[in-house]
Amino acid sequence: MKRAEFLDHIKNFNDYWDVVVIGGGATGLGVGVDAASRGYKTLLLEMHDFSKGTSSRSTKLVHGGVRYLQQGDVSLVIEALHERGLLIQNAPHLVSHQSFIVPSYEWWNGPFYGVGMKVYDALAGKLGINKSKNLSKEETLKKIPTLEPEGLRGGVIYYDGQFDDSRLSINLAQTMYDQGGYPMNYMKVMGLEKNGQDLIEGVKVRDMLNGDDYEINARVVINATGIFSDDILEMDEEGHKKIIQYAQGIHLVLDKEFLPGDSAIMVPHTEDGRVLFAVPWHDKVIVGTTDTPVDKATLEPIALEEEIEFVLRHAAQYLTKDPSRKDVKSVFAGIRPLVKPPDAKDTSEISRSHHIQVSESGLVTIAGGKWTTYRKMAEDTVDQAALVAGLDVKETPTKELRIHGWLKNVDRKDHLYVYGSDKVALNKLIEEEPALGEKLHPDLSYLKAEVVWAVRNEMAQTIEDILSRRTRALLLDAKASVEMAPEVGRLLAKEFRKDEAWVEQEVKEYKQVAKNYMLE
Numbered sequence: 367m368k369r370a371e372f373l374d375h376i377k378n379f380n381d382y383w384d385v386v387v388i389g390g391g392a393t394g395l396g397v398g399v400d401a402a403s404r405g406y407k408t409l410l411l412e413m414h415d416f417s418k419g420t421s422s423r424s425t426k427l428v429h430g431g432v433r434y435l436q437q438g439d440v441s442l443v444i445e446a447l448h449e450r451g452l453l454i455q456n457a458p459h460l461v462s463h464q465s466f467i468v469p470s471y472e473w474w475n476g477p478f479y480g481v482g483m484k485v486y487d488a489l490a491g492k493l494g495i496n497k498s499k500n501l502s503k504e505e506t507l508k509k510i511p512t513l514e515p516e517g518l519r520g521g522v523i524y525y526d527g528q529f530d531d532s533r534l535s536i537n538l539a540q541t542m543y544d545q546g547g548y549p550m551n552y553m554k555v556m557g558l559e560k561n562g563q564d565l566i567e568g569v570k571v572r573d574m575l576n577g578d579d580y581e582i583n584a585r586v587v588i589n590a591t592g593i594f595s596d597d598i599l600e601m602d603e604e605g606h607k608k609i610i611q612y613a614q615g616i617h618l619v620l621d622k623e624f625l626p627g628d629s630a631i632m633v634p635h636t637e638d639g640r641v642l643f644a645v646p647w648h649d650k651v652i653v654g655t656t657d658t659p660v661d662k663a664t665l666e667p668i669a670l671e672e673e674i675e676f677v678l679r680h681a682a683q684y685l686t687k688d689p690s691r692k693d694v695k696s697v698f699a700g701i702r703p704l705v706k707p708p709d710a711k712d713t714s715e716i717s718r719s720h721h722i723q724v725s726e727s728g729l730v731t732i733a734g735g736k737w738t739t740y741r742k743m744a745e746d747t748v749d750q751a752a753l754v755a756g757l758d759v760k761e762t763p764t765k766e767l768r769i770h771g772w773l774k775n776v777d778r779k780d781h782l783y784v785y786g787s788d789k790v791a792l793n794k795l796i797e798e799e800p801a802l803g804e805k806l807h808p809d810l811s812y813l814k815a816e817v818v819w820a821v822r823n824e825m826a827q828t829i830e831d832i833l834s835r836r837t838r839a840l841l842l843d844a845k846a847s848v849e850m851a852p853e854v855g856r857l858l859a860k861e862f863r864k865d866e867a868w869v870e871q872e873v874k875e876y877k878q879v880a881k882n883y884m885l886e
């Protein structure tokens with residue numbers, strides 16, 4: 367994927383796009399893949415970088431949602447478990463099986479998790495993973511030796527999926543292109559174009575890298591902007607009734623010593639009603655999450671002090687070694703775009719089911735949902751959009767569509783496994799220029815070649831694109847990522863033919879972002 371070539375195509379395209387998608391997170395990219403794979407002429411517009419918002423800040427789980435089963439939302443669990451199975455089939459290089467242990471302690475009653483997990487297994491049907499089972503205290507501690515033994519009665523082990531969210535986002539953008547679509551980052555929709563009947567017929571767009579403006583015609587426009595859904599709805603209809611409730615969740619990243627085994631911990635009961643996860647990921651441990659109502663949407667949400675203390679306090683309750691602020695390698699926050707029903711008491715009770723609405727102007731909005739169900743959300747949205755636009759109705763092929771990079775057996779000990787089948791070409795880069803095989807930082811596995819690859823093939827434009835989403839350095843070790851920034855900047859400058867002043871400005875901007883991922 368080369369952004370300059372995509373831009374030339376857009377400039378020279380003098381017709382109507384069948385589908386224009388606004389938003390380049392999980393939802394928008396899913397819609398883009400679905401529409402393009404059906405043969406519709408599809409353009410996706412993302413105002414920043416792919417998955418810059420909520421979609422790169424998840425708990426990294428592809429799961430049915432044990433909590434939703436307990437809440438009685440069985441239909442959502444069935445849908446999510448089915449989609450989990452399809453994702454494992456269609457992106458095996460990025461989605462893997464993950465064992466979870468629910469510890470049982472004297473101070474809370476956990477019989478639901480023995481019986482409930484059997485129901486969870488059964489609902490997955492033929493797309494299930496391994497079967498859950500009860501564990502003795504000894505078996506539980508053998509799997510998680512750092513679990514607090516005092517009061518421990520035993521546990522339940524069950525299985526779900528794990529993935530790398532922003533890497534999947536990039537692969538979805540590549541899949542969209544493979545299917546004939548055009549995903550564009552750094553293209554902000556400034557307004558909606560309407561005809562004399564007040565029906566949408568296109569969008570006004572600004573290239574955020576050079577300031578150029580464009581008018582793009584479309585048979586249907588899909589609003590898939592997540593936490594910014596209301597902003598697009600406001601463009602369509604001034605004073606519209608807002609549909610999104612914002613809820614912030616944070617995660618702390620710790621060294622592997624806090625959870626040295628392969629199993630994750632799932633704690634069903636915390637003070638705010640959410641489950642708490644401690645999950646091994648890229649040789650670190652992610653602990654989260656919180657559920658804090660917030661008033662507004664922002665691209666760079668910041669973890670609140672009370673959220674940080676909440677996660678540290680609950681982690682200490684279940685681990686023999688209590689994590690402190692100095693142990694935190696990175697803290698990242700994301701805002702959930704929940705579609706709030708009028709009777710929900712708090713954000714943890716709001717369903718994660720998705721919501722599609724069509725405005726009088728023909729604007730199709732998809733909101734809510736979660737990463738695991740992105741494909742089904744996209745299918746339902748494009749079905750609706752095709753009717754609005756009068757397009758030839760076609761069935762989606764995405765149930766069996768292999769996502770770019772598809773590779774069945776990957777070596778997860780080699781950090782390049784996330785590139786799937788593209789790893790061959792990446793290694794060839796290193797063969798041609800051995801210096802690119804050097805690490806960017808002694809504490810992380812990432813190579814210089816990954817920077818060059820991301821620029822040439824994955825539309826990375828900035829240091830932050832590289833360190834936050836093409837690699838995951840910012841999330842895994844924020845301080846190390848800042849130390850990597852100047853070298854990444856020099857590699858970018860060479861690719862883009864920029865000068866040292868550009869590098870300095872890029873490093874300065876990256877440090878500004880990264881400071882909110884580090885605890886003082």
